[in-house]
Amino acid sequence: MNVLHASLAEWGLSHIRLRKDMRILDVGCGGGANVNHFAQIMRGGRVFGIDYSPTSVKVSKKVNSSYINEGIVEISEGSVSNLPFEDNTFDLVSGFEAYYFWPDLINDLKEIRRVLKTNGELLLVNEGYKCENKELMKVTEKWAKLGNFKLYSPEEYRVFLSKAGFSDIRLFEQKEKGWITAIASKK
Numbered sequence: 001m002n003v004l005h006a007s008l009a010e011w012g013l014s015h016i017r018l019r020k021d022m023r024i025l026d027v028g029c030g031g032g033a034n035v036n037h038f039a040q041i042m043r044g045g046r047v048f049g050i051d052y053s054p055t056s057v058k059v060s061k062k063v064n065s066s067y068i069n070e071g072i073v074e075i076s077e078g079s080v081s082n083l084p085f086e087d088n089t090f091d092l093v094s095g096f097e098a099y100y101f102w103p104d105l106i107n108d109l110k111e112i113r114r115v116l117k118t119n120g121e122l123l124l125v126n127e128g129y130k131c132e133n134k135e136l137m138k139v140t141e142k143w144a145k146l147g148n149f150k151l152y153s154p155e156e157y158r159v160f161l162s163k164a165g166f167s168d169i170r171l172f173e174q175k176e177k178g179w180i181t182a183i184a185s186k187k
């Protein structure tokens with residue numbers, strides 16, 4: 001996962017400005033590559049990763065062991081539906097290739113919004129969305145069916161993010177590859 005998603009993550013991250021002192025949560029952190037990327041720039045900030053798979057948590061802890069020892073990173077097992085954090089904790093919550101597996105999209109986004117600080121941002125980066133490229137859509141729809149997850153159009157992203165209470169929604173599409181990045185704020 002870490003290698004396969006690297007260029008997608010790099011592209012998604014190019015749309016957001018990171019600060020060294022941020023408090024960041026990566027939801028569905030998988031193998032921990034994005035946590036590691038965030039941790040590399042932290043000076044005074046902290047990065048948390050959460051994933052409901054014990055295997056992902058184990059790998060993520062291994063990949064980030066030196067940062068965990070330095071107290072910069074914390075990885076825990078848990079679900080997006082019930083985040084083990086206080087209200088208003090994070091400057092940024094990210095989800096890379098993650099929402100597909102969330103059990104209740106709107107409520108899970110509301111849960112993320114709860115743990116964001118006012119003016120904090122949500123970053124969603126996804127390889128598959130309902131795009132205009134018909135050839136790409138044939139492939140994307142096949143793996144969405146296999147994985148049993150739902151694809152959304154940019155307009156539908158706006159709708160579900162608004163329903164969850166987010167504002168200042170910005171969408172970026174990589175049309176040749178069929179990638180989408182959504183950034184939204186808690187106001």
Ligand SMILES: C[S@@+](CC[C@H](N)C(=O)[O-])C[C@H]1O[C@@H](n2cnc3c(N)ncnc32)[C@H](O)[C@@H]1O
Pocket residue numbers: 001002005027028029030031032033050051052053056078079080081095096097098101102103
């Ligand atoms: C496709 S992987 C993406 C991993 C990583 N973000 C990346 O880009 O490489 C999705 C991850 O979400 C996790 N996940 C699925 N449902 C979850 C949930 N309800 N709460 C937290 N994590 C979840 C899975 O265990 C898996 O590690």
